[in-house]
Amino acid sequence: MEALGLRDDLNDKSAAAAQNSLQLIAFSIGEQTYGVEITTVREIRAWNGATPLPNTREFVRGVINLRGTIVPIFDLRARFGDGQTTPTKNHVVVVMSVGDKWVGILVDAVSDILTVSRDDIHNVPEGNSIDTELLNGIVTHDSRMVGLIDLHAVVSGARMDN
Amino acid sequence: MSDLDDFKATYFDECSELLTELEEQFVAIEAGERDADRLNAVFRAIHSVKGGAGAFGFSALVGFAHAYETLLDYVRDGRIELTDEVVTLCIRANDIVTDHVAAARSGEALPADYGMDEKNRFDALARGDAAEDDTAGEPDEEFDIEFVPVMVNIGGNDDDFPEIDDTFEALPMAGESGHWEVHFTPHRALYARANDPLLLFRELAVLGEMTTKAVLEEIPPLSDFEPFAVYCSWEITLVSETLTEAMIREVFEFVEGDCDIAIAQLGVGTPPTAEVKAALVHPATPSAPAMAPINLLELADDEVAHLLEFDIEPAAPAKAKADVAPAAVAVVEAKADDAPGLSFADIADSIKPAPVAKVALAPKVVITPAATPETAPGEEGERRSLGVQSIRVDLDKVDRVVNMVGELVITQSMLTQQMDETLRTRYTELVRGLEVLAQTTRGLQDSVMAIRAQPVKSVFSRMPRLVRELGLKTAKKIKLETVGENTEIDKTVIEQLSDPLTHMIRNSADHGIESPEKRLAAGKPETGTIRLSAEQAGGNILIIVEDDGAGINRDRVLQVARDKGIVAPDITPTEEQIDQLIFAPGFSTAEAVSDLSGRGVGMDVVLSNIKKIGGSVHVRSWTGRGTRMTLRLPLTLAVLDVMLVKVGDSPYVVPLSSIVETIQCSRANFERVPSGGQVLQVRGEYVQVIDLAQRFAMTTTTEPENRFVVLCEAEGSAKVALIVDDIIGQQQVVIKSLEENFERVEGIAGGTILGDGNVALIVDVQSLKTSIIHKNAA
Known part of the structure; x- marks a missing residue:
């Protein structure tokens, strides 16, 4: 119950304080590390190409076949506005569930599983709207900054006319 | 719930x-x-x-x-x-x-x-x-018979009747005129379905004065006694003036097929003497399984106790005299004003003591399950006796199986594709295994599809009354012939079929068939015929609606189409094209809007409904002789026949049902239009061109002359020419939803997974065409 409420209340310090630790899957885009809550991750697989989807924004890399289900792949780098990733076999797709949908996120590498304390989650500093829109919060781990990805925000706005 | x-x-x-x-x-x-x-x-x-x-x-x-x-x-x-x-x-x-x-x-x-x-x-x-015959006419009133246990009298004393069930007191007085002899031989199945002969006898007893005699000749020695077999049948004599055979049959209605019933009317006024009965006793056919004893297992303890009270002398039957053997029956008698009391008359000496006890049980058993006077078990038996057994399954469950089998087929073909020559020579056993797997998967797929398939009968059967009503409303004489109603199609297709068929038949009745006077004047039979047929042709089902009416009035159709701006004034369509015009949206030739047809919605609904399920419609008409409309439908919706093409480097599939033809670009006849776009001239028709690579923002490296034109038919028979980079071939695919994990993408109807595990997108011809129009308008 609390684990469920957690995702919505990450910004809310009092709620975060109620549960002390949080496990994250950490992955990297370039030099930067990001994390998503481990319970949302369904599968991690190597990049093996995707069928491009027409009439979608550049951060939608296409769709893949995940055991008979068609799953869209989002290019996180492109989503952050840094241009499309040129994927190789070493790139990784993290398949996650967002609501009742499954989506894949293309990242450079998966680095670690982190356990952080909820008390250590900071608000994203106001400033760039992309940061506040796509991140739920920031946490420090081993003196590295880890951005907590807001999956709902990442996968929305995929269509051209949005 | x-x-x-x-x-x-x-x-x-x-x-x-x-x-x-x-x-x-x-x-x-x-x-x-x-x-x-x-x-x-x-x-x-x-x-x-x-x-x-x-x-x-x-x-x-x-x-x-x-x-x-x-x-x-x-x-x-x-x-x-x-x-x-x-x-x-x-x-x-x-x-x-x-x-x-x-x-x-x-x-x-x-x-x-x-x-x-x-x-x-x-x-x-x-x-x-x-x-005067109310009671007899409504035998069902006896459903609420109260259960009263009836004693079985072994002593053979006719006067010693058990308690009288007061339900039977109000019976109609029977005269002496109508004597009916019923020979009732239950089969094993009758008991297996929890039917109870006593209930039947009680119903019979209502019909008239009844005498019942159990025929026990078939009972074998204990050594041969089969516990679940049925050895007992009954001779029933009914006396009532008003009795008819149908009334007797009705009582046995729910056990029909589970028993042998012979009904014969005896000479009027003949008393139901023992001699007559004995004469009529014909040995039960050995094949007829008679089976009372199964119910023994279900007897409640107290009932067993009841049985034990019977004055059964185990030794007595063994001593039974040979001269009584011919009868070898237990006579069970019931008077009209009595409960069907049972009396056990005699037992043949061939019967060994133990089975006797069981035989004695038989009539008793008949009494016991009487607590459920409902017809339900009878209905069950009814349905099952039709020979085909069925279960009700949630459609969702079936669909889940269909989907999984679809996956299996894809995985299997993926495995097969992975086999290269070196593997083949090295692992022959593996290859053989894969071949068997391929065969089994195909078989599995066929069987699963067959589960969803249903005869078109369920739709066809609604049509006769439609025709009847149409005939009445239009004052025409119309007869409907149906052919091939056992042809099976996917359930989803069938559900989508009802509306189009209704419209088509309405159209035939309203516009096709002429009034009786006109028909006679034209030398045709007064009654018009609409023929509805279904047949399988390869992977398709053809549903044909034919009438022998006047045919399509092409001059009028063209006139109306010109008036409504559907056809430009300077274009002269061919006869066939005019025929197809009746499917244009908003088209109607009827002068007056009737409640049958004429509003101009209808035939275009037919087309769009049929297109939606991947089918096509074709009309052919012969002036003065009639019209034939052919629906071509896919056997199943789960699998789609597609053409696999390449746009840029990505695979796309186009539903085969919408493809008219494919042309090499080097041979196609392109023309420029002022907007800078292209049109394709094909057989005197100008068709809008959509370059899929351009439309989908793909980079293509294929030389223009090596590309292909796929001419497609969109809704309303408007054509559109798609330019693709390559044509790979035809195949069957399982449709997957993009919306399940993503959202709708313009120009794409869905996705599918190819044999190599990659995703191919399904081109949505209709939405491509309309989106272009929107762009032009804007």
Whole structure:
């Protein structure tokens, strides 16, 4: 119950304080590390190409076949506005569930599983709207900054006319 | 959901099946097949509806169904002649029953007097023809018989009757005139379905003075005794003036097929003497499994105790004299004003002591399960006795299996593709295994698809009454012929078929078939014929609606199309193209809008509905001779026939049903239009061109002359030419939704997974075409 409420209340310090630790899957885009809550991750697989989807924004890399289900792949780098990733076999797709949908996120590498304390989650500093829109919060781990990805925000706005 | 709700849901499911059957039966009855089987089927259906309704307390439905049933009963035994008028009344009654069922299902209340007129007419008919015979006409009133245990008297003393069941006191007095002899040999199945001969005997006892005699000749020595076999049959004599064979048959209605019944009328006035009975005893056929003892296992303790009270002398039967052997029966007698008391007369000496006890049990057993006076077990037996057993399965469950088998097929073909020559030579066993797997998967796929397949009958059967109504409304004489109604198609396709067929038949009746005068003047038979047929042609089902009417009035169609701006004034379409115009949206040639057709919606609905399920429509017309409309439908929706093409580097598939032809670009005839776009000239027609690579923002490296044109037909028979980089081939694919994990993408109807595990997108021809128009407009 609390684990469920957690995702919505990450910004809310009092709620975060109620549960002390949080496990994250950490992955990297370039030099930067990001994390998503481990319970949302369904599968991690190597990049093996995707069928491009027409009439979608550049951060939608296409769709893949995940055991008979068609799953869209989002290019996180492109989503952050840094241009499309040129994927190789070493790139990784993290398949996650967002609501009742499954989506894949293309990242450079998966680095670690982190356990952080909820008390250590900071608000994203106001400033760039992309940061506040796509991140739920920031946490420090081993003196590295880890951005907590807001999956709902990442996968929305995929269509051209949005 | 409570158990009761479950039962109700089952009941309503059954109702809809029964009502469909009613419809079918009346179609045949109307066509002149007025035999007893049809009437019995109708009667059974109504009876079952009524039975269930009673159990759930739908009193309005019960009331109406009962009156209807009474009428049918009289019709069945010939007291009311089955005139056209009665048939029409019955068909109307079916509607009312359907409405009642629908009301009961939705929990709404119909007006209290709903169907009263018809009910009164039933009553009037019934009363007029068989006024004095109310009780006999409604044997079903005995459903609520109270269960009273009946003692079995082994002593053979006729006077020593057990208690009288007061339910039977109000029996009609029987005269001496009508003597009926019924030989009843239950089969094993009768008991297996929890039917109880005693209930039948009780019903019979209501009909007249009854004498019952159990025939026990077949009972073998203990060593040969089969515990689940049936060895007992009965001789029943009924005496009643008003009795008819149909009335007796009706009692056995629910066990028909599970027993042998021989009914014979004896000479009038002959008393039911023992001699007569003995003469009529013909040995039960050895093949007829007789089986009372199974029920022994179900006897409650107290009943067993009851049995033990019987004055059975195990040794006695063994001593039985040879001279009584011919009879070798236990006579069970019931007087009209008595309970069906049973008396055990004698037992052949061949019978060993132990089985005797069992035999004695047989009549007793008959008494025990009487606590359920409902018709339900009978209905079950009824359905099953048709030979085909079926279960109800949630469609979702079937779909899940269909989907998984789809995956299996893809995985299997993926495995096969992975096999290269080196693997093949190195692992021959593996190759063989894969081949077997391929075969099995194909078989599995076929079987799973077959589960979803249903005969088109369920749609076809609704059409005869439509034609009848259309005939009445248009004052034309129309007859409907149906062919191939057992052709099977996917359930989803069938569901989508009803509307288009209705429109097409309406169209034929309204525009195709001429008035009787015109037909006669044209030298045609007065009655027009609409022929509805279904057949399988390869991977498609063809549904053809044909009429022998006037054919399409092409001049008029073209005139109207020009007036409405559907066809430009300077274009002269071919005859075939004019025929297809009737599918254009908003097209109607009818001068006056009737409630049948003429609003111009209809035929375009046909086209769009059929397109939606991946089919196509084709019309052909012969002036003065008729029109033929052909629907070509896919066998199943789960698998789509597609053309695999390449756009840029990505695979796309185009549904085969929408492809007209493919042309090499180097041979195609492109023309420029002022907007800078291209049109394709193909056989005198100019067609809009969509370059898919451009449209989907893909980079293509293919030389323009090496590309291909895929000419497609969009909704409303408008064509569109798609340019693709390569054509790879045809194949069957399983449609996957993009929306499941993503969202709708413009120009894409969905995705599919190819044999190599990659995703290919399905081109949505219709939305591509309309989106271009939007762009132009904006």
